Amino acid sequence: MRSKFHILSLFAAVAALIGTASAAFADGRAEPWQLNFQAPATPVMEQVVNLHDILLYISFAVSIFVLALLILVVLRFNRKSNPTPSKRSHHTMLEVAWTVAPILILVVIAIPSFRLIYFEDKVEEADLTIKAVGHQWYWSYEYPDNGNFGFVSNLLEGDALPEGGHRLLEVDNRVVVPVGQTVRLLITSEDVLHSFAMPSFGVKMDAVPGRLNETWFRVEKPGVYYGQCSEICGIRHGFMPIVIEARAEGEFNNWVTEAQGKFARVDQDGDVRVALASR
Ligand SMILES: [Cu+2]
Incomplete structure (x- = not known):
């Protein structure tokens, strides 16, 4: 629990750092050593930044989950701690789960993504x-x-x-x-x-x-x-x-x-x- 908290606070600190860095750029161009996007000047860019932030959280969560599984495998299933490995080669529920879970994640991403694509596309009324x-x-x-x-x-x-x-x-x-x-x-x-x-x-x-x-x-x-x-x-x-x-x-x-x-x-x-x- 404690290490989880540490990782989260580290992530929050990095996010805050990037946030303050990008807040300083209000002048519509790239800065030397800039991190993140230029400050958004239009509603479209504001939404692009929002979608990007959502995706960043999702990909961060997926990466942490995969990393945790890898560490688990390395620790629990190496030759020393698991001398007689299981001969199991299929597990239907597990295979369904690891197919369906990514599909659900992609659907969750697709909804705001398509909404933004249509918002960017054209305007009905232009001045x-x-x-x-x-x-x-x-x-x-x-x-x-x-x-x-x-x-x-x-x-x-x-x-x-x-x-x-x-x-x-x-x-x-x-x-x-x-x-x-x-x-x-x-x-x-x-x-x-x-x-x-x-x-x-x-x-x-x-x-x-x-x-x-x-x-x-x-x-x-x-x-x-x-x-x-x-x-x-x-x-x-x-x-x-x-x-x-x-x-x-x-x-x-x-x-x-x-x-x-x-x-x-x-x-x-x-x-x-x-x-x-x-x-
Ligand atoms: Cu050109």
Whole structure:
């Protein structure tokens, strides 16, 4: 009983340590020596973290149970303590039990897991739509609901990286979204497979040429959130970051007005290549 208590308190201590470590990261990017996930910025990521925590407890319990059985076997059934082994080779009840128990565990895991998959999948009602297009090697974005403008977002590197900027993560044109509003995100590619990944949003979706993939997010608090392409897409795969800035609605509207003047319109026959041409 005593050793059980020790193991539990050790586990609780590790969990608390990881918890405090992750609470410090509120800025939407990975930190050096980070443990655990980035702080969730959307309802989807909150639920991803919750499911992960549940799974961690279940897998911890299973591991401890298996370890206990192994130790029992080593101690009780070695040659010295069990010189004449049993010749038994089958035990129906035992075999049923070790087949049914894992099935039940998987069913218990499947219920919240499927619920989350459907929650992540699509939104019925979105406040605005943004289209992200992967290119070798940068992203471009379109705002069909806000005047149909589009722009290219390129990595800032070398001397272009601003003072205090995060290396390999900063871009010239950030995606700006309104806080608290539901954004439908359409993702595609112009050339090869890319993947739009934003860890603190719980969004990771492939950008496939000729296909339009859909997902969504709703950022709960203002901030700057960093992501990267997560599909090996060529020599500069590691140099096409994603930066999303969540602003209050008024500031977002100001940005839209400014952006409509600054960026090219995405016309019906063209796409963001119009914007590219003026680059
Ligand atoms: Cu890519």
